Amino acid sequence: MSSIDIVVPNLPESVADATVAVWHKKSGDTVKQDDILLEIETDKIMLEIPAPNTGILESISEQEGSTVVSGQILGRLNIDHIVSQKDTKKIFQDQKSITSVASQEHILTRDNKNHNILTPSIRKLMTEHNLQLTNIQGSGIKGRLTRQDIESHIHSEKKLHYTNQQNNENVAHHHIQNTKNDRKETRIVMNRLRKKISERLLAVTKTTAMLTTFNEVNMQPIIKLRKKYGELFEKRYGITLGIMSFYVKAVLEGLRHFPEINASIDGEEIVYYHYFDISIAVSTVRGLITPVLRDIDTLSMSDIEKNIKSLAEKGRDGKLTIEELSGGNFTITNGGVFGSLMSTPIINPPQSAILGMHAIKDRPIAQDGQIVILPMMYLALSYDHRLIDGKDSVRFLVYIKELLEDPTRLFLEI
Structure with missing residues (x-):
């Protein structure tokens, strides 16, 4: 054998x-x-x-x-080619499944007056994944099944399977202790990602001289720009114009003007990067991960938005590759999506700095001698003081603020 x-x-x-x-x-x-x-x-x-x-x-x-x-x-x-009894049973089941799909197709064709005829590609897709017609809602004309309906159903099933799997893994590690007062404790073994996050965060506090500087940015210019061109942008590129692309572009210009921030310490050497790879923090069921947008200097606003969406979806579905999680010269994290007003983000080693975004809140601001209500966001830049001087960190953050408050400069690269 x-x-x-x-x-x-x-x-x-x-x-x-x-x-x-x-x-x-x-x-x-x-x-x-x-x-x-x-x-x-x-x-x-x-x-x-x-x-x-x-x-x-x-x-x-x-x-x-x-x-x-x-x-x-x-x-x-x-991999011996002799067909065992188990193989025969499996082949019979597969043939039965194919017959079932063909039977369903016949029924649908008869009942819906040829509006639900399955194309060969859809029939093949359903056979491969052992799908039942009664479980899928058609979105085509008069309820006709489309390839997109099948693929969406498969994607949903995979996502549900992944979530259930994670829950089952957690339940498998639960250990509930009962005391005489019927008070309960639940103990869960850390998964490897959570262990690694713990180790890295602890290492940062021991091996870096981390400081954080703060500023705030008036988000009204970007909000107005998105409101004015958002619909046209989505029609043109098929993706929503978010605020992350503005921040990625601003960080790109910041790293160009402050090369010491696009650098890291390696032993007794300083490594200056001449490319621009940005890590984007994404929250998943397993913990926080930081997939990487590579060569952002070559990406348009629409490319950035599409790549961020793709990485976020892969992260939630557990489909990111190691290559997509490796590297990165600088990190952007957005605690504002969870409602955070202000925080001190922790550096993602071996990087030397991280930019924290926060919730946009209407606040009274003094502007041209008048008190006005503006949508404001606090920004936080945590940096390794061993490499980055305080004045450079402050100037970098002020530069980011100025670009965001006058986003035209992002496209003029000034």
């Missing part, structure tokens, strides 16, 4: 090891090529390990909770 090893994929240099989070198959199960066998958890993301071939899962070498490294054997897959 011929077998092949199921191994841990090559992990980046920044990731030393991983933990076997959950096996989706058990020994003796028949699997198809690219079926997800298990998931392993690094301190950054969850990685899915697909079946390298069609066969039977012969054995599992590393159980859930085991720590593994690159290239380590996780199990073995029997």
